[in-house]
Amino acid sequence: MNGLAVTVDPGLRRDDAQLKAVTPAQAGVHPHHERDDAPAGQPLATLAALVHRDLLLAWRRRADALGTLVFFVLVTALFPLAVGPEPAQLRAIAPGVLWVAALLSATLALPRLFAQERADGTLEHLLLAREPLPWLLLGKALAHWLTTGLPLVLLSPVLALQFDLPADATAVLAASLLLGTPTLSLVGSVGAALTLGLRNGAVLLALLVLPLQVPVLVFGAGAVLAEAGGLGARAHLLMLGGLLCFATVLAPWAAAAALRISTE
Amino acid sequence: MTHPLIDHQRPTLLWERLQPRWARGQARSAAEAAPTRLVWRYASPQAFYPLAGRLVPWFAVAAALLSAAGLGLGLLVAPTDATQGDAYRIIFVHVPAAWISMVAYLAMGFWSALGLVFNTRLSFLMARALAPTGALMAFLCLWTGALWGKPTWGAWWVWDARLTSMLLLFLLYLGVMALQAAIDDPARGDRAGALLTLVGVVNVPVIYGSVQWWNTLHQGASVSFTRAPTIATPMLLGLLLAAAGFWAYAIAVVLARVRRLIAEREHGAAWLPALSPSAP
Numbered sequence: 040m041n042g043l044a045v046t047v048d049p050g051l052r053r054d055d056a057q058l059k060a061v062t063p064a065q066a067g068v069h070p071h072h073e074r075d076d077a078p079a080g081q082p083l084a085t086l087a088a089l090v091h092r093d094l095l096l097a098w099r100r101r102a103d104a105l106g107t108l109v110f111f112v113l114v115t116a117l118f119p120l121a122v123g124p125e126p127a128q129l130r131a132i133a134p135g136v137l138w139v140a141a142l143l144s145a146t147l148a149l150p151r152l153f154a155q156e157r158a159d160g161t162l163e164h165l166l167l168a169r170e171p172l173p174w175l176l177l178g179k180a181l182a183h184w185l186t187t188g189l190p191l192v193l194l195s196p197v198l199a200l201q202f203d204l205p206a207d208a209t210a211v212l213a214a215s216l217l218l219g220t221p222t223l224s225l226v227g228s229v230g231a232a233l234t235l236g237l238r239n240g241a242v243l244l245a246l247l248v249l250p251l252q253v254p255v256l257v258f259g260a261g262a263v264l265a266e267a268g269g270l271g272a273r274a275h276l277l278m279l280g281g282l283l284c285f286a287t288v289l290a291p292w293a294a295a296a297a298l299r300i301s302t303e
Numbered sequence: 304m305t306h307p308l309i310d311h312q313r314p315t316l317l318w319e320r321l322q323p324r325w326a327r328g329q330a331r332s333a334a335e336a337a338p339t340r341l342v343w344r345y346a347s348p349q350a351f352y353p354l355a356g357r358l359v360p361w362f363a364v365a366a367a368l369l370s371a372a373g374l375g376l377g378l379l380v381a382p383t384d385a386t387q388g389d390a391y392r393i394i395f396v397h398v399p400a401a402w403i404s405m406v407a408y409l410a411m412g413f414w415s416a417l418g419l420v421f422n423t424r425l426s427f428l429m430a431r432a433l434a435p436t437g438a439l440m441a442f443l444c445l446w447t448g449a450l451w452g453k454p455t456w457g458a459w460w461v462w463d464a465r466l467t468s469m470l471l472l473f474l475l476y477l478g479v480m481a482l483q484a485a486i487d488d489p490a491r492g493d494r495a496g497a498l499l500t501l502v503g504v505v506n507v508p509v510i511y512g513s514v515q516w517w518n519t520l521h522q523g524a525s526v527s528f529t530r531a532p533t534i535a536t537p538m539l540l541g542l543l544l545a546a547a548g549f550w551a552y553a554i555a556v557v558l559a560r561v562r563r564l565i566a567e568r569e570h571g572a573a574w575l576p577a578l579s580p581s582a583p
Contacts, residue, residue, distance in 0.1 A: 237486060246481055247499060250475050254509050258513060261517060
């Protein structure tokens with residue numbers, strides 16, 4: 040919590056009356072931000088501090104991140120119960136089931152992305168920080184992926200065993216999740232910023248974000264199916280990487296614009 | 304000094320924040336000093352409200368006449384298709400609906416971008432007014448597609464790339480409308496909806512490409528639009544007339560809806576004619 044240094048610089052900032060109302064003195068009153076140990080003008084240090092802070096918060100509330108993970112396991116366990124235990128059938132549906140479950144888990148965790156920051160006022164400090172807001176939101180998305188996406192990637196080989204996937208398909212599944220889940224976090228951050236503080240925001244967030252995630256789902260599950268079908272997963276994985284680059288460049292920018300709309 | 308085109312109580316624009324500080328003042332004063340050229344005059348709700356009111360009946364009449372001509376030509380005059388029989392005749396509703404639903408989303412993106420850049424209130428209202436019509440057309444396209452698919456493909460629905468991407472477009476429309484409906488503050492709702500529309504516009508080609516990729520891998524060319532290489536003249540004419548009629552309908556409805564939105568927003572403004580007998 041105390042790793043993040045937010046410096047308010049009224050001389051350089053935007054001229055919104057309401058934002059100007061927060062003076063450096065007022066910001067300094069906040070006990071969490073008294074320490075200023077990130078050197079000024081070092082974007083990477085700020086990013087590292089932000090990610091560190093989010094990881095620390097996630098660690099102190101382990102139940103939140105664990106809940107997402109358990110949801111992932113639970114959803115995948117429901118499918119064999121519903122469609123029957125024949126191994127051939129399970130092998131056929133495994134890529135789709137695991138990817139849809141990952142998509143739903145990532146979406147389920149999205150409302151947490153800014154909710155706490157909004158509640159305790161940290162969000163306003165992020166908006167006032169010297170570093171560009173898209174850069175900070177890239178850090179938020181990275182931390183979100185580290186706490187929700189990466190555990191899914193690590194857990195996926197175990198679940199693939201349950202579905203009797205062959206070893207090479209399992210490796211491709213993990214690789215596709217590794218490339219695809221960061222995109223889910225990045226695109227999701229736009230939706231989370233847009234629906235911040237709304238009534239019924241979680242359902243709305245899913246409604247907005249899921250259609251936009253279709254390409255990741257198609258190429259992610261497609262990679263495993265192509266590998267299992269003997270076509271090779273290379274093309275799909277390259278497309279997933281391309282989507283990740285695309286989202287890394289554009290999503291933080293859109294999320295920053297959305298966050299400003301939601302907080303003004 | 305007040306100006307009819309400038310919302311003096313508005314928040315600072317995204318566009319202005321991106322500009323260097325020295326350019327901001329200039330941009331504002333230039334906008335304020337600009338004479339109201341024809342393009343900009345109707346950016347004011349006050350000027351646009353009566354104009355839209357005058358245009359709506361014309362487009363409504365054109366919609367009725369052109370649709371009647373197009374559908375009459377298509378349903379009664381055009382010859383029966385050699386491969387599909389009379390079932391193909393739903394094309395006279397299906398294709399115009401598909402066309403409008405796609406272009407309406409682009410138009411929403413255009414007005415959203417204009418609104419976010421220039422903060423013209425009317426642009427946001429245009430984007431808001433387009434969404435229900437676009438969603439209706441996407442739904443009509445899916446519905447008539449199902450009715451067409453049953454006799455020709457033998458199934459109400461197939462996971463064809465075109466069908467799936469139209470379904471996703473319909474869901475994008477619903478998402479924008481749901482977001483606008485969930486936000487009580489009109490200004491925030493306008494901006495949030497506009498941003499989501501723009502994100503959707505960037506995403507639509509990616510979604511379409513991915514769905515096409517997915518489809519070619521799974522189904523190959525087993526299902527495709529088997530259309531005769533040439534299309535008979537009455538068919539083409541009927542299709543074009545029906546499309547023009549649907550366009551006129553869409554424009555009339557959007558303009559009428561914009562008038563209602565303006566009346567809602569500017570409630571109590573002196574220039575707005577009293578809408579209900581009980582109003583003072």
